[in-house]
Amino acid sequence: MSEGNRTFVTEFVLTGFPGLHPKYEGIVSAVLFFVYFFTVMGNAVIIFLFATDRSLHKPMYYIILNLTVSDILFSTTTLPKIISRYWFQSGTISFTACFVQMYFVHYLGTVNSYILFLMALDRYLSICHPLRYPVIFKNSTILILSVSAWITAKLGPLVVVIRAYPLPYCASNIIKHCYCDHIGITVLACTDRAPYGIPAFGMAMVVLLAPLAFIVFSYCSILKTVLKIANVQGRLKSLSTCSTQLIVILLYYLPRCFIYLASNVGIKFSRDIQIVIIMLYSLCPPMINPLIYCLRAKDIRASFWKKLQRKTTPQKNHSLTS
Structure with missing residues (x-):
């Protein structure tokens, strides 16, 4: 096709779940809305507890705080647009906005991977080197490591977006996904995708597998140390x-590794199933994480019940006096 005959894309259309029957769109959008609502509310509770209870100002909870902020930002980046796609039939997204969303999707995914690395480092030092832990893992250390994670995570996604943005998008503008990501956008480019897709895939593998390694x-070392305890x-x-x-x-790594391994060993999924799995591992952990913290983390659970009791006690006292 000659340059003069090309019609370049000015906006993209998010299909959401391509094979979804129209009669189920209301149910799906309601589910997505409640996922977003509980994600924001649950993580906001963790932030509130951290801000109002100084007993939570410990390295482990600083790490959890970073993860809750990242979870809220990721859900806010992805969910409102796809909810509006089903509620208001507003699936279009401008060319630039799509790349902005793509940047934040990959940036926040990278931040999550780095924060989970810090989680593992925290537990490794706490259990395998308990005497050195208070010296090495101070609040100031966590602050430096956390800021470094948020800053260094910017580079990879920024390079990916800068390389993908100027490609000629002159064919379909339909993105078969619930949000803009690198693969969903670059497959629409009227050029060979390999020079852009392979480096992006390699970068994603480094970000995913290096912390995972x-x-x-760390957890093998922890298990080995724990077994030595009489x-x-x-x-x-x-x-x-x-x-x-x-x-x-x-919750973060297993579904991702499954998808990557399945695609490399020849296991094929329909596009609908693939999108459902991606949405599950992208959006369910941010919603479930606050529940896990409250159930499993002793200090957070104690802080939560303390706040709840303070809220209900004045009401009881007021009813007794009246």
Whole structure:
């Protein structure tokens, strides 16, 4: 096609779930809305508890705070647009806005991976090197590492967006996904995708697998250390201190690794199933994480019940006096 005959894309259309029957769109949009609502509310509760209870100002909870902020931002980046797609039939997104969304999707995914690495490092030092932990892992150290994670995570997604943005998009503008991501956009370019797709895939693998490699090492070391503890009660206590973070890490990594491995060993999914799986591992952990913290993290659970009791006690006293 000659340059003069090309019609370049000025906006994209998000299909959401391509094979979804129209009669189920209301149900799906309601589910997505409640996922977003509970994600924001649950993570906001964690932030509120951290801000109002100084007993939570410990390295482990600073890490959790970073993860809750990232979860809120990721859900806010992705969910409102796809909800409006079903509620208001507003599936179009401008060319530039799509790339902005793509940047934040990959940026916040990278931040999550780095924060989970810090979680594993925290538990590794706490259990395998308990005497050195208070010296190495101070609040100031966590602040530096957290800021570094948020800053260094910018580079990869920025390079990916800068390389993808000027490509000629002159064919279809239909993105078969619930949000803009690198693959969903670049497959629409009227050029060979390999020079752009392969480096982006390699970068994604480094961001995903490098922290995962340390996480596997750290929890193997933790298990080895715990098994050396003679007291059974001591073993259970040590394991319980890292169980919360291990659950969060598994929710993030296992589905992603499954998708990547399945695609490389030849297991094929329909596009609908693939999108459902991607949405599940992208959006369910941010919603479930606050519940896990409140159920499994002793200090957060105690802080939550303390706040709840303070809220209900004045009401009881008022009813008794009246």
